[in-house]
Amino acid sequence: DQQVKQNSPSLSVQEGRISILNCDYTNSMFDYFLWYKKYPAEGPTFLISISSIKDKNEDGRFTVFLNKSAKHLSLHIVPSQPGDSAVYFCAASAIDQAGTALIFGKGTTLSVSS
Amino acid sequence: GAVVSQHPSRVICKSGTSVKIECRSLDFQATTMFWYRQFPKQSLMLMATSNEGSKATYEQGVEKDKFLINHASLTLSTLTVTSAHPEDSSFYICSARDPSGGAYIQYFGAGTRLSVL
Secondary structure (H helix, E strand, O other), rough: OOOEEEHHHHOEOOOOOOOOEEEEEEEEEEEEEEEEOOOOOOEEEEEEEEEEEOOOHHHHHOEEEEOOOEEOOOOEEEEOOHHHHEEEEEEEEOEEEOOOOOOOOOOOOEEEEO | OOOOEOOOOOOEEOOOOOEEEEEEEEEOOOOEEEEEEEEOOOOOOEEHHHHHOOOOEEOOOOOOOOOOEEEOOOEEEEEEOOOOOOOEEOOOOOOOOEEEHHOOOEEOOOOEEEEEE
């Protein structure tokens, strides 16, 4: 059973507009959430994270929102740029897992057109 | 961020041969490394957790005799795919957690594309 779900496999946005990528999780033990960006044939690159004690974290054009009651988080990219086109993975971790292996969603492919 | 180096980036081998993939943490010591596998258009699936100086912990359904993991030092973990078959063809990615950078951020290698003929 998938613990981290990204229900939209793809998203297309015009340059300059906002991109909103969504992620849902089922495990209430998760307390830390991360977003990674991945280009083909490369490893994922860390983007931004948020802990369960917060509901928002911002870093430049990237903002992550967490709604614990809904077990939902989202990544906002504004303004979107063509270079943002990639696969975005949502990942989660539970505080008491030794080694803290991340659990990943299936990813959302973002395409930003100029 | 921390740097994780993975080698080789691509391997093509014949069925029945063994392939070794190396994962190195370049600027930090990693007591724990993780090995993931990704099928086309699928998520990153955790295969095993590699622990320095002790046996790896494998996820359910992953054959430990098939995927041998050795974490002999604080900067190197290796994954050996033994007697590889076409169904083992996949994208393998390692990652390591930099303790100084925060407990939950994992940094990833560039991945290894394995093609078994």
